[in-house]
Amino acid sequence: MNRPHPTRCYALADCNNFYVSCERVFDPSLKGVPVVVLSNNDGCVIARSPEAKAVGVQMGEPAFKREGFFRRHSVRVFSSNYALYGDMSQRVMSILGESAPRSEIYSIDEAFLDLAGLPDSTETHCQTLRQKVFRWTGIPISIGVGPTKTLAKIANRIAKKYAKFDGVFDLTNHPRMNDILAWLPVADVWGIGRRSVNKLGRHGVKTALDFARLPDDWLKKKMTVTGLMTAMELRGIPCFELELAPPSSKSLLCSRSFGRPVSSRTEMLESVAAYVSRAAEKLRGQGSVASWVKVFILTNPHKMELQYANARAMTLSVGTDHTPTLIKAAHSLLNDIYKPGYNYKKAGVMLAGIEPKATRQLSLLNLPPNTDDRDTTLMTCLDRINDRFGRSTLQYAATGLGRPWSMRQLRKSPRYTTAWHELPRVG
DNA sequence: TCTGGGGTCCTAGGACCC
DNA sequence: TCTGGGGTCCTAGGACCC
Numbered sequence: 001m002n003r004p005h006p007t008r009c010y011a012l013a014d015c016n017n018f019y020v021s022c023e024r025v026f027d028p029s030l031k032g033v034p035v036v037v038l039s040n041n042d043g044c045v046i047a048r049s050p051e052a053k054a055v056g057v058q059m060g061e062p063a064f065k066r067e068g069f070f071r072r073h074s075v076r077v078f079s080s081n082y083a084l085y086g087d088m089s090q091r092v093m094s095i096l097g098e099s100a101p102r103s104e105i106y107s108i109d110e111a112f113l114d115l116a117g118l119p120d121s122t123e124t125h126c127q128t129l130r131q132k133v134f135r136w137t138g139i140p141i142s143i144g145v146g147p148t149k150t151l152a153k154i155a156n157r158i159a160k161k162y163a164k165f166d167g168v169f170d171l172t173n174h175p176r177m178n179d180i181l182a183w184l185p186v187a188d189v190w191g192i193g194r195r196s197v198n199k200l201g202r203h204g205v206k207t208a209l210d211f212a213r214l215p216d217d218w219l220k221k222k223m224t225v226t227g228l229m230t231a232m233e234l235r236g237i238p239c240f241e242l243e244l245a246p247p248s249s250k251s252l253l254c255s256r257s258f259g260r261p262v263s264s265r266t267e268m269l270e271s272v273a274a275y276v277s278r279a280a281e282k283l284r285g286q287g288s289v290a291s292w293v294k295v296f297i298l299t300n301p302h303k304m305e306l307q308y309a310n311a312r313a314m315t316l317s318v319g320t321d322h323t324p325t326l327i328k329a330a331h332s333l334l335n336d337i338y339k340p341g342y343n344y345k346k347a348g349v350m351l352a353g354i355e356p357k358a359t360r361q362l363s364l365l366n367l368p369p370n371t372d373d374r375d376t377t378l379m380t381c382l383d384r385i386n387d388r389f390g391r392s393t394l395q396y397a398a399t400g401l402g403r404p405w406s407m408r409q410l411r412k413s414p415r416y417t418t419a420w421h422e423l424p425r426v427g
Numbered sequence: 428t429c430t431g432g433g434g435t436c437c438t439a440g441g442a443c444c445c
Numbered sequence: 446t447c448t449g450g451g452g453t454c455c456t457a458g459g460a461c462c463c
Contacts, residue, residue: 302430
């Protein structure tokens with residue numbers, strides 16, 4: 001057990017409290033004080049500075065329940081600013097990407113790096129990288145290293161938790177590997193979620209070491225092959241490879257809670273058109289077409305009032321990335337499920353049946369209209385303008401003008417890095 | 428007043444075929 | 446009276462991640 005594979009060396013670089021760190025880069029008054037960032041619609045807490053954690057703000061807490069607490073503890077509260085976080089993420093990722101021959105961007109604030117065969121020591125390399133990312137972007141990161149991705153995750157957690165390691169911890173050939181796994185609750189292992197923790201608890205499995213020592217056939221039967229692979233990774237046998245060029249999405253979702261309850265059909269149609277437009281942009285961004293569209297709507301499940309939720313999907317005869325075609329489909333689905341008299345809280349659009357546009361399946365009976373090329377030219381033009389001048393410079397009238405239903409973001413910081421008129425001023 | 432959004436993978440079970 | 450066995454494909458739902 002715990003026999004590391006000699007040729008593998010994975011690092012997980014993870015930005016510390018990423019969203020809060022982004023806010024701090026451009027607003028020095030946030031240093032050293034409790035800061036939180038809220039989810040879309042200013043719903044719940046999704047990022048906390050260490051000071052916010054220290055005063056007891058929990059992850060995922062609804063913000064409205066804590067307004068008084070935030071005031072009493074002078075917690076600085078921000079709406080999420082994805083234009084800023086996305087841009088900062090790109091800066092960090094480009095530096096990380098250059099630091100290793102192979103890398104995988106795993107999420108907005110994490111990347112796996114393949115450090116096998118680098119000339120200098122792992123520790124030196126990682127410390128240099130950390131300092132470089134901080135100097136060039138202002139974002140602090142932590143790096144965990146191990147013979148498998150799962151162990152690199154654990155190492156990263158240790159690097160973050162204990163200041164004495166200075167942001168870097170290496171589990172490769174660690175003499176106290178078993179002690180560390182026995183110290184780590186199984187809930188903190190990558191890939192073991194709450195449901196599994198409950199199930200494992202009933203079988204007396206509490207720590208990562210308990211889990212790693214379970215028999216393979218038991219793991220396979222009770223935890224499926226992914227559970228088995230996780231256990232093998234804890235033993236030092238790599239099962240999860242780097243995803244070097246992440247394949248394009250197989251489904252695309254765009255959904256939002258409304259800033260206030262919506263009941264009118266007109267507003268529902270507008271919001272669905274807006275979500276389709278966004279999903280179609282993403283679709284074109286990856287050079288795909290979609291042939292399956294689903295629309296769903298729901299009332300607020302947290303409220304004591306008449307509830308309604310419904311969804312409907314349809315398959316198109318030909319895959320498309322043409323926004324008006326998709327809006328038309330989504331509108332007909334919405335009209336099927338919409339019922340007047342309810343206070344809707346949320347709507348969403350999902351696209352699937354996704355394939356590359358270049359090799360898409362055409363229909364024998366229903367060939368695309370010969371305006372196809374014109375549509376493509378129009379969509380390309382639309383995307384270019386919006387890319388250059390901002391996402392909603394050009395939009396379809398069906399998405400509405402006033403958008404009274406759009407999400408609430410009362411405490412958003414400026415788009416410091418992506419909008420000319422919001423650039424920070426010096427002096 | 429007010430509780431996020433966007434993905435992936437795996438499995439079981441039904442439909443269907445020979 | 447008697448009522449197989451195996452394969453594929455699809456979908457819904459569960460579980461997980463950030």
